[in-house]
Amino acid sequence: MENEFTFTLGPVAIGTSVITTWGIMLVISVIARLSTRHLEMLPGTFQTIVEGIVAAIDEAINAVAPEHGRQILPFIGTLWLFLIIANLLSLVPGLHSPTRDLSVTSALAILVFFAVPWFGIKNQGLKNYLHHYLTPSPFFLPFHIISEFSRTLALAIRLFGNMMSLEMAAMLVLLVAGLFAPIPILMLHIIEALVQAYIFGMLALVYLAGAMQTQHLNSQE
Amino acid sequence: MSDIASIVLGSSVAAIIGIALGVIGPALAMGKAIGSALEALSRQPESERAIMRTLFIGLAMIESLAIYCLVIILIVLFRNPLLEYVLK
Numbered sequence: 001m002e003n004e005f006t007f008t009l010g011p012v013a014i015g016t017s018v019i020t021t022w023g024i025m026l027v028i029s030v031i032a033r034l035s036t037r038h039l040e041m042l043p044g045t046f047q048t049i050v051e052g053i054v055a056a057i058d059e060a061i062n063a064v065a066p067e068h069g070r071q072i073l074p075f076i077g078t079l080w081l082f083l084i085i086a087n088l089l090s091l092v093p094g095l096h097s098p099t100r101d102l103s104v105t106s107a108l109a110i111l112v113f114f115a116v117p118w119f120g121i122k123n124q125g126l127k128n129y130l131h132h133y134l135t136p137s138p139f140f141l142p143f144h145i146i147s148e149f150s151r152t153l154a155l156a157i158r159l160f161g162n163m164m165s166l167e168m169a170a171m172l173v174l175l176v177a178g179l180f181a182p183i184p185i186l187m188l189h190i191i192e193a194l195v196q197a198y199i200f201g202m203l204a205l206v207y208l209a210g211a212m213q214t215q216h217l218n219s220q221e
Numbered sequence: 222m223s224d225i226a227s228i229v230l231g232s233s234v235a236a237i238i239g240i241a242l243g244v245i246g247p248a249l250a251m252g253k254a255i256g257s258a259l260e261a262l263s264r265q266p267e268s269e270r271a272i273m274r275t276l277f278i279g280l281a282m283i284e285s286l287a288i289y290c291l292v293i294i295l296i297v298l299f300r301n302p303l304l305e306y307v308l309k
Contacts, residue, residue: 157292161289
């Protein structure tokens with residue numbers, strides 16, 4: 001949980017998780033740039049892999065929000081790709097996954113928190129979006145507001161708790177047993193990292209779809 | 222017994238009992254959720270994707286209960302805010 005190797009940039013302290021996040025951003029950006037620079041009709045190996053990834057994400061999003069898939073694909077897809085790389089990063093010796101830092105997961109959860117009204121208002125206008133807080137009756141207003149905050153908190157704490165406890169478990173087993181004993185735990189780590197990344201993106205997708213699809217219902221009425 | 226010793230004893234016992242009790246509820250809930258999902262799956266195998274997606278989201282929700290428990294226990298064990306009163 002401590003930030004080793006910290007330097008300060010003016011009044012802001014830069015910790016390891018920020019530097020790792022920058023590294024991941026750089027890697028993703030470079031790969032995205034390289035893969036889209038020379039797009040061809042008959043794709044080579046690299047382009048086929050990237051197209052497969054994008055198609056898988058597209059299919060998963062269209063299963064939940066068929067009308068708005070195109071619109072939220074960049075946000076959800078970026079979350080998924082970033083989280084998969086970030087969660088798996090602690091398998092690399094010497095690196096820690098940035099998602100075991102509560103600040104990083106809170107930042108991601110806050111992004112989702114603000115993306116929900118952003119996409120909601122963009123799709124159905126301010127009035128219709130705010131009206132959804134008063135359904136099915138105005139008495140539900142406090143519960144809607146509480147649920148907005150509590151689900152953001154739950155997103156952040158879930159990812160943080162899972163990743164941190166996995167790393168901590170591997171470390172404790174290493175302390176108790178020998179060198180090769182933590183390998184089963186690390187295998188569990190791979191599964192858990194992928195599942196957590198999937199769940200974070202999927203929950204964000206469900207929240208976004210929920211905010212955007214009320215418009216669909218309203219226009220039908 | 223000194224104050225520190227009793228705090229250490231108390232928080233260790235509380236942590237172990239807390240995680241043991243705190244995991245029972247989510248375990249029962251997860252078992253129930255997976256059981257119902259399997260029943261639904263055997264009845265309607267064609268809606269596998271929707272069932273699995275809902276199951277995963279539900280499991281994540283249930284699992285976060287156990288994770289809250291773990292986070293609280295880690296706070297009690299490593300960053301106990303009540304220690305301030307004793308050290309003062």
